[in-house]
Amino acid sequence: MEELQKTEIEFIRTAVGFLGERTNGDECVYCGEKLNKGEYCDCPHAEKINKHFKKIRKYTENLNAYITLGVSEKELRKKVKATCLTPQLFNGMGFDDYIVECESEKNAKETVLKYFEQAIYNFLYGKNLTLLGNSGTGKTMLQTILCNSLISRWFFSCKFVNAVDLKGEITRCFNSKSNKTVDEVVNRYKTADFLFLDDIDKLTPTDFVKEFIYTLVNYRIVNELPIITSANHTLEELDSQFYNEVIVSRLINNSPVVVFNHKNRRFQA
Ligand SMILES: [Zn+2]
Numbered sequence: 001m002e003e004l005q006k007t008e009i010e011f012i013r014t015a016v017g018f019l020g021e022r023t024n025g026d027e028c029v030y031c032g033e034k035l036n037k038g039e040y041c042d043c044p045h046a047e048k049i050n051k052h053f054k055k056i057r058k059y060t061e062n063l064n065a066y067i068t069l070g071v072s073e074k075e076l077r078k079k080v081k082a083t084c085l086t087p088q089l090f091n092g093m094g095f096d097d098y099i100v101e102c103e104s105e106k107n108a109k110e111t112v113l114k115y116f117e118q119a120i121y122n123f124l125y126g127k128n129l130t131l132l133g134n135s136g137t138g139k140t141m142l143q144t145i146l147c148n149s150l151i152s153r154w155f156f157s158c159k160f161v162n163a164v165d166l167k168g169e170i171t172r173c174f175n176s177k178s179n180k181t182v183d184e185v186v187n188r189y190k191t192a193d194f195l196f197l198d199d200i201d202k203l204t205p206t207d208f209v210k211e212f213i214y215t216l217v218n219y220r221i222v223n224e225l226p227i228i229t230s231a232n233h234t235l236e237e238l239d240s241q242f243y244n245e246v247i248v249s250r251l252i253n254n255s256p257v258v259v260f261n262h263k264n265r266r267f268q269a
Contacts, residue, residue, distance in 0.1 A: 003073040004155075008063050011154065014120045015056045022046060022053055051224070052124045059123075059193075063155065080151050086160045086196075090144040098142060104262040105138070111258045112142045115228075116149050123156065123193060126224025128251055132231055133260025139230040140198055146228065147196050159192040163200045163213075170212060186212065190219045194226050201231040205242045214247055221250045 026034055028041035035041055038057075040050045066076050095113050100106045108131070115122060115129050122129075129146075131139040143160070150156045161169075166189070173182045189195055195216075203209045220227050229251055231238055239248045 002067060004063060004067050004071070004076065007073075007154065008060055008067070011059060011063075011120060012056060015052075015124060018121055018124060019049055019052050022049060055124055055224075076155055077152055080155050080157060081148070084147065084151060084158045084160055086144045086147050086158075087140060090141050091148075093141070093145055094149070095145055098138060098145060102262050104260060108138065108142060108258045108260055111256050112146050115256065116146055116153075119150055119154060119156070122226050123154075124224075126221070126226050128226055128253075128255035129228045130231075130235075130252055130255065130257040131229070131260065132234060132257065134263065135232055137260035137262055139260060143196050143198060143228055143230060147194070150194055156193040158194045158196065159189050160196040160198070161189065162198045162202070164202050166197070167203055167209060167212075182212075186216060189216055191225070194228065195220060196228045198230050199232070200229050201233045201238060201242045203242075210243060210247075213243060217247050217250060227251060 021029055022041070023029060023035060026037075028035055028043060028046055030045035031041060031043040033041050033043065040046065040053070071079075095109065095116075098105075098109050100109055112129070112131075115127075118127075121127070131143065133139055147158050147160050150158055166185075169185050170182055172178055173180050173185060197216075200213065203213075217227060219225075231242075233242065235248060235252065235257070239245050
């Protein structure tokens with residue numbers, strides 16, 4: 001069987017494993033109403049979970065389009081990677097390349113690896129991941145490995161951006177020669193399956209910065225699209241000095257926070 005089809009079948013099986021079936025034959029499992037093929041029931045129970053099934057459909061429709069075109073697994077992987085722009089410094093690295101020498105590193109690696117292993121759950125329910133710690137402790141490396149792994153394994157559309165670069169990209173839109181609008185830039189980051197936002201506290205928190213971060217984070221939270229963030233400051237500092245309680249609490253709500261408290265400069269980025 002075609003490799004992409006195998007991926008698709010495994011994706012559906014895992015996702016339905018979390019959600020349960022929504023139909024039994026042509027009937028809604030909750031209220032028994034007859035449904036047309038592909039139709040979503042509008043009874044209250046079904047409405048609670050339809051959004052998750054719509055995510056599965058979006059994922060499979062996207063993959064099916066490539067299968068129909070005869071795109072190989074390798075070609076698709078390359079194509080998705082090309083739109084993501086992870087830091088080249090860590091190209092080709094996997095979880096095995098993140099060497100563990102202390103408890104903090106062990107915990108960091110385990111948490112990020114677990115996030116990867118539960119990728120479909122995190123995708124369906126919009127679970128975030130926050131990495132906090134000093135620079136040089138490997139946050140960017142682990143984020144890059146996670147991002148590349150999500151692409152390699154499941155072909156998720158991922159966007160990886162350093163917050164400072166994102167601000168630069170947005171600011172350039174105000175240049176009269178720019179052919180992009182702020183909305184066009186922000187929309188690309190709004191809708192990716194997974195957004196990696198590195199160093200969110202490297203930005204000076206002006207009203208403009210707070211506003212676009214809020215717009216982006218809020219859109220993704222409301223639509224249950226995961227955000228993986230990293231910062232050098234503690235949650236309290238992020239809260240009081242950079243953004244505000246609303247943004248920070250939304251990022252960490254119900255999602256793991258990894259604290260890198262080792263002082264190690266082996267991972268330069
Ligand atoms: Zn129903």
